[in-house]
Amino acid sequence: MSNKLLRISSLVGLACLGASSLWAGGIKGKVTDKETGEPLIGATVTLEHTRYATVVNLDGTFNLKHVPAGKYELEVKYVGYKEPEHVEVIIDDANGDKEVDFTLESAAKEITTITVQGAGNGTNDQSARLIEKKADNVMNLLSAKNIELSPDVTVANALQRVSGVTIQRSNTGEGRYAIIRGMDQRYNNTLVNGVKIPSPDDKYRFVPMDIFPSEMIDRLEIIKALTPNMEGDAIGGTMNLVMKNAPERFLFSVNGSGGYSTIFNTQPFLGFPHSGINKKSPAEVNGNNYAATYPGDFPTNIFNYSDKSNPINSTLGMTIGDRFLNKKLGVILSASYQNFYEGSTSKRLVPDAQPVFQPTANTLNFSDSYIRQYSTQTNRLGLQGKIDYVFNSKNTISLFGLYLHQNEYETRYTPDTTVGLNSSNTQSQLSPEYRSTWTIQNIANATLHGEHQLGEKVKLDWSGVYSKAEKKMPDQSWYSFDATVTTNNGKIVSVDSTVQPSTGIMNRVWEHNTDQDEAGYLNLTYKPRIFKRDVEFMTGGLYRYKTRTNYYDAYSLQADVQATTPFHGIDQLPLYFQTPGDAYGYNTAVGANTYTAHEKTGAGYIQAKFMVVKSLQVLGGVRVENTNMDYTTTLPETYPVGASGTVHYTDVLPSVHFKYFISENQNLRLSYFKSISRPGFGEYVPYNLPGEVFTEIGNPELKHVRADNLDLRYELFPGLTDQFLIGGFYKKLENPIEYFVTRDNSPSSLYIQPQNTNSATNIGAEVVIAKFFGKFGVSANYTYTHSRITTIKLLYHQVTTSNGTSVVTDSVNQSRPLQGQADNVGNVSFLYKDPKFGLNVQLAFAYTGSRIAQVSQYAGLDIWQKPFGQLDLSFEKRILKGFFFYAKINNLTNAPAKFFIKQPYTTVDANFKGYSIPFQDSGSNYTVAEKDMYKISYLGGLRYKF
Incomplete structure (x- = not known):
């Protein structure tokens, strides 16, 4: 135009x-x-x-x-x-x-009897507020414009700006998963254009949100109350990513940026060569009867690490779209590429598998202290395209395609320089370790969608969906060696590196999985007029056939050397296969870690929407979902439990939503809905995998979670971009799933396992305020959440009776919040927007209160994350017509992430009185178990819009 x-x-x-x-x-x-x-x-x-x-x-x-x-x-x-x-x-x-x-009034040429989606699609704050106001259920929106001007480059980081949402961070401090209203990521689902997508994760259903570049979406919807026509497996909320549609006129935009992370000012980026990594294990290439050889099948060039000083981060994005054939044919293409170098330094204490009983029960004790340095290079590629054709006013059809690809190259170096804990010896044994991990994640989706007006009152829409997600971790490799550290008065005098025989020194693992969906959706809408009132009836359903596969193959080698052989390099060591039954290098891809699962989900619903009186709208109905899942591992059928299994259940999920129109700009909402959360496929399987700190194991006895949900919210939209929202929510969970640190027969072995617990409650309140004064504005939200769950814990203590003194382990009940739930969550952003000068500035602060990061088997020894606040800055300045300079600065205050145990550390042995464990907060009554440093990162670039 x-x-x-x-x-x-x-x-x-x-x-x-x-x-x-x-x-x-x-x-x-x-x-x-x-x-x-x-x-x-x-x-x-x-x-x-x-x-x-x-x-x-x-x-x-x-x-x-x-x-x-x-x-x-x-x-x-x-x-x-x-x-x-x-x-x-x-x-x-x-x-x-x-x-x-x-x-x-828009001057766009109108197509006779054809409607083309226009400005009210949520791409800017004004239309986002309009969608929130007109919605039938409780939701919050982030517009594309809001995200573009924010300090965030991924959807995961953008999510933390939404009311009641916190993010679970990766090893480098980047957002990865969303926690909505204190409900762990397992209780939320992810949709793209209203269609559920599979997860590339090897065990869980939830989707890593950092795989989505933020510039690829039109708006981000956080739906907190489900209607019957929505999939029912969301207790915390549903994240719906609405992707870009064809514009009404020609659109072209391109952007590029560069920057760096200041973490590499003090530590080098440690990279490894990955071009020659074998994507398939020796057993996959040659068959399970093949005897692998060293070094032929396990080249060590992956351990040839190199330092890179201040590596440069970069992004590139492009969108082009238009409408043709008298506006009937719409086409849009969008691409995004990101290459980031990120890192962190993590100081950690390792709790003993069992506490001590003196001076009091469950007294905290540590077995080791170490430092880990992470260097991660992440490549993200996002491609999407959509074609829609408007036949006439009654029939439209569209084809949407999405491809997301992420490479993550992570080096983990554990120098273990703290020389042990409570050690009075002049010599200490350490085990420095290097680990190289290449993680490949892909998500692909193709959706064919049609909308048909069958009559004046009847409408039909349908979707045919094919989606596939996959994750590959080819040749994950790590090796360690021993070092004897000699100290004098607490100072390191010398370090002698040696190799000890009969200990594992090198491990190689191949792991990959796929999650494939074939699904069909159908909805029929009928809008009659009954008793002089418009009524909307909807019915429909879906059928999804899911296939999940997982492959795991591991090899462990040890050094064929004499005791105390000097260590000069992994290339120079003679190695042989460690496990006696695997002495010739046969593959170990036989077990619960390799499996195939299928899931058939069928759902149907009915719902009605009508005005009871002039100002009161009611939407209600019921949804029924049937789940039938089976899995088969490569374990022998004689295995006691878990070699294969089936799970089947049916859920009836009613819901009702009241919306009272107080005035043109005021709503009062009251909602009830029942929802579920299905366990991940890998969680059912009795898998056994090494984790970042503890080994993780599965649970074939796991049950799915059901929940009753209540919502009450008052809404005021006093201005075109202003809003005031205040409300409360209540959730009661049946069979909630928590991850517990457990022992396996021996107090020295710790595992993490998903387990069902007793019923839990979650109650909270939210408030959102957005107000603009000419060029200045403030946007803020605060959420208070309180959850309560009671579980059985262990109490290790000393008992004195008439027969003497003994040490026993008893079971006690302990009440605590749900894992991942923070009592206090808040965001505040200060905005300055001057259209005449072409300047936009945003200073954003996100705060998350303390929350449980890891549940302990022992009472009082849960690991909590301390309150975390991050301050970010972003701005954009027009420099020429259509050209803008922009910058994003993250973590301005160098905020560290800390994890703690609510118990001060007390040295038991009298010989070590006054010993100070490292990186503690002075004068505190708790013990810091981990401290992660990420530091400031900068990004600046140019954007052009036509």
């Missing part, structure tokens, strides 16, 4: 008072879209033939100040809008400021 000159005329004729002008007042008002009510931000308002001009602010207002008395012709320019009616404006010293509001 070409530029249109919008003029509002008035007669010019009244002479100025005297020879000089009198400063009588000003002209102010609002400029909005006639159809949507959205402010036309950036429209220019000019007094013709004068020097007076301004632009429309973020809230739709404009203000021409210090205007001389007289009659003026106002000129409003905004691309793509018709000329409005003329209005006469007179300024004199008697009546001061004049207020004039303008509503402009």
Whole structure:
């Protein structure tokens, strides 16, 4: 569409008072879209033939100040809008400021009987507020414009700006998973354009949100109350990523940026060569009867680490789209590439598998202390395209395609430089370790969708979906060696590296999995008029066939050396296979870690929406979901439990939503819905895998979770971008799943296992405020969440009876919050937007209160994460027409992540009184178990929009 000159005329004729002008007042008002009510931000308002001009602010207002008395012709320019009616404006010293509001109508050529989606699609804050206000259920939105101007480059990091949402971070501090209303990531699901996508994770169903570049979406919906036509496996909430649609006119945008992380100012980026890594294990290539050889099948070049000083981060993105054939055919293509070098330094204490009983029960004790340095290079590639064709006013069809690819190259170096704990010896044995991990994740989706108006009152829509997610970890490799450290008065005198025989020195693991969905959706809508009121009936359902595969193959080698052989390098060591039954290198891909699973999900629903009275809307109905899952491992059928299994259950999920229209801009909502959470496929299987700290094992006896959910919310939308939301929620969970640290027969062996616990409750309140004052604005939200669950814990203590003193382990009940739930969560952003100057600035602070990170088997020894707050800054400045410079700065305050145990450390042995364990907070009554440092990162670039 070409530029249109919008003029509002008035007669010019009244002479100025005297020879000089009198400063009588000003002209102010609002400029909005006639159809949507959205402010036309950036429209220019000019007094013709004068020097007076301004632009429309973020809230739709404009203000021409210090205007001389007289009659003026106002000129409003905004691309793509018709000329409005003329209005006469007179300024004199008697009546001061004049207020004039303008509503402009789009000048886009209309297609006869064809509707093309327009501005109200949530791409900016104004249309996002409109969607929230008109929604049938409780939701919060982030618009594409909001995300673009935020400090975030992935959807995972953007999620932390939403009310009630916190993020689970990776080893380098980047957001990865979302926790909604204190509900762990397992209790949330992820949709793309309303369609569920599979997860590339090897054990769980939840999708890593960092795989999505933030610039690829039109809006991000966080749906907190489910209606019957939505999939019912979300207790915390549903994340719906609405992707870009074909625009009404030609669209082209491109951006590129560069930056770096300051963590590498103090530590080098440690990389490893990955071009020659074998993506398949020796057994996959040659068959299970093949005897692997060393070094032939296990090259050690992957351990040839190299330092890179201040590596440069970079991003590149592009979007192009238009409509053709008289606007009937819409096409849009979007691509994004990101290459980031990130790192962290992690200081950790390792708790003993069993506490001590002195001086009190369950006294905290540690077996080791070490430092880990992470260096991670992440490549992200996102591609999406959509074609839609409007046959006529009754029939449209679209084809959407999405491909996401992420490579993550991580080096973990554990120098173990703290020389042990409570050691009075002059010599200490350490085991430095290097680990190289290449993780490949892919998500692909193709959705064919159709909408058909079968009659005046009947509409049908359908979707055929094919999706596939996969994760590959080829040749994950790590090796360790021994070092004898000699100290004198606490100072290191010498370090002698040696190799000890009969200990594992090198491990190689191949792991990959796929999750494939074939699904069909069908919805039928009927809108009759009953008792002089419009009623909407909906019915439909879905069928999904899911296939999940997982492959795991591991080899362990040890050194064929004499005792205390000096260690000069992994390339120079003679190695042989460690396990006696695997002495010739036969594959170990026989066990519960290799499996195939199938899941058939069928669902149907009915729902109705109608107005009970003029101001009260009711939406209610019921959904039924049937789940039938089976899995088969490579364990022999004679295995006691878990070699194979089936799980089948049916859930009836009613829901009802009341929406009371207090006024045009005020709503009161009350909702009830029942929902579920299915365990991950790997969690059912009795797998046994090494984790970051503890070995993880599965649980074939796991049950799925059911929950009753209540929501109450008051909404006020006083301005076009302003809002005030306040509400509360209540959730009661049956068979919630928590991860417990458990022992396996021996107190020296610790495992993590998913287990069902007793029923749990989660109650909370949310408040959201957004207010703009011309060019300045503030957006803030706060969520209070309180959950309670009671579980059985162990108490290791000393008992004195008439028969003497003994040490026993008893079972006790302990109440605590749900894992991952923080009592206090808040965000505040200060905004400055000057359309005339082309400047946007955002200072954003996100706060997450303390929460349980790891549940202990022993009472009082859970590991908590301390409150974490991160301050970020972003800005954008127009430098030429269509060209913008932007910058994003993260973690301005160098905030570390700390994990602690709510018990001060007490040295038991009298010989070590006064011993100070490392990296503790001075004067605290708790023990810091881990401290992770990420430091500041910078990103700056150029963006062009046509």
